[in-house]
Amino acid sequence: MRFSLNEHVRGVHAPPISEVRSWVAQRAADAPALIDLCQAVPDYGPPADLLAQLHRAVDDPLTCRYTPDEGLPEVREAVCGRYRRRYNAKVAPDQFCLTVGASAAFWLAMLVLCQAGDEVILQLPCYFDHPMALGSLGIRPVYAPFVEKERGLPNPAAIAKLITPRTRAILLVSPSNPTGTVIPPDLLRELYFLARQHRIALVLDETYSDFVEAMPHDLFTLEEWHSSLVQVMSFGKSYALTGYRAGLLAAAPAFIEQALKLQDSMTVCQPRITQLALQYGLERLDEWVAANRLMMSVRHNLFVNEFTLPGNRFRLVASGSFFAWVRHPFDGRSGREVARRLAMEAGLLTLPGEVFGPGLEGYLRLAFGNIRDKAIAEAVYRFRQSA
Ligand SMILES: Cc1ncc(COP(=O)(O)O)c(C=O)c1O
Structure with a gap:
């Protein structure tokens, strides 16, 4: 070259x-x-009835079109319904943006939060795509140490020591990829308030949260959850739709507003067919x-x-x-x-x-x-x- x-x-x-x-x-x-x-x-x-629904959608010329950048209103409404059932969440559609996989949601989150030279704290062992994305953007990953006997669970005191004026976020994955460890709700709350105290974001990737039996945490029940929490979510594993790239970003409406500038210039919107699959899953596949x-x-x-x-x-x-x-x-x-x-x-x-x-x-x-x-x-x- x-x-x-x-x-x-x-x-x-x-x-x-x-x-x-x-x-x-x-x-x-x-x-x-x-x-x-x-x-x-x-x-x-995915279940046969979801596939049948997609067959019908393929024959509809409307399926070939763009949707609004943030996603179809009825799908974001369906997300709210699911979050209310799953997390007892206080949520509204303007806190959600449908994305091309959790991967794109993560990029949107990092680009809204950070500039090159900023720092993000990651718990070791961490999902490899995260430092890959941060490195590509010139953002410095700062690693919280892995302690075997704690099974890789984050330690608030250890994380607090890593916070500097350049820190923009604490990034956590629960259940963890690669350890499978689930961060207990009380610990997550402590980390949320640590982030809040330092005026940085808690970015929580919950790609595997549908494999946790109990309500994964109670952060979404807090009136002001979106003032310190940014959630990256994937429905790829939940509904066996990994190839459809069914992701979601959940954050404050003002955060979503910034993310949409990026989404518009990057992927525009989650494909309409993915949104139809997602709506079906969100409304009918809890069981x-x-x-x-x-x-x-x-x-x-x-x-x-x-x-x-x-x-x-x-x-x-x-x-x-x-x-x-x-x-x-x-x-x-x-x-x-x-x-x-x-x-x-x-x-x-x-x-x-x-x-x-x-x-x-x-x-x-x-x-x-x-x-x-x-x-x-x-x-x-x-x-x-x-x-
Ligand atoms: C922790 C974690 N986050 C995000 C992703 C990416 O999800 P998606 O396929 O929705 O982009 C994965 C995929 O394996 C993952 O393990």
Whole structure:
């Protein structure tokens, strides 16, 4: 190329899932069949009635059109209804903007909050796309340390020490990707008030919150929640619609107003077909979501029982309904080396710990929520045989 590229973007590592998937093509022809514990995608599809609704929508020329930048009014109303049922929330449609996945919601949030040179505090281990986005924007990720015995839960005192005049937000993910750990409501409240006290935002990514049984937290019941909270949400996992890119940003109306300038110049709107799918899910699939939540929790129990039986040299550090965070037994080897060997020799696709932040080479992430009961037992058997 006879031109220079953005140094911030060049400094960011390649997407980890693509890297791990590239190993698959290099496997020997007689290697064991793959068990994919790499990308977190529900192994089931959306319900048939939602698909039938989409078939009908495809035949309607209106489906081909833009919608308002923030989304169709009836869909934002449906979001309010769902949030009232799920969080007992005090919400109104002007606090929501439908986005192209939670990924776009995150970019909107960061661009509204930060300029290059600002800082955002992330809890380790953190979801790899977050530092990738921050790095591309010239925003400095400041990492709150990972403490094994706390299973990666954020510690308000440790986070408070990291706040500087350049800090714009505390970024948390609950349930966590990669540990599956759910931040208890009281702890979340404490962190909300810490952010509030320092006049910075608490940005909360709740992509997996539909896999938590109880009400995930009570922040949305606070009259003034939007004065310090920005929520990034995905319905991709909730309704098995990951490819439709069904995301949401929840924040103060004045925040949404700024975000819409960016959305207008970036993606304009969430595709209309996605909004129709989302509306269907929000209005009619509470029970379906609850049934999948139960199934995931059964998978989780099965996985934990199998994995922690004596004789496994991989050690379970933390887990939740989609993910397990495990310590590998090969001291001195990076997570990447171990993950690659597991892929080549045992047919286990996992993600290396170091993609979730600095100093995490001793760990692997397993997205066991992707696979069914029988494959869980087989996967754990292969871990046991590999060490
Ligand atoms: C924590 C977290 N946030 C955001 C996303 C992206 O969600 P979406 O597919 O809606 O962009 C993911 C996807 O795996 C995730 O794990």
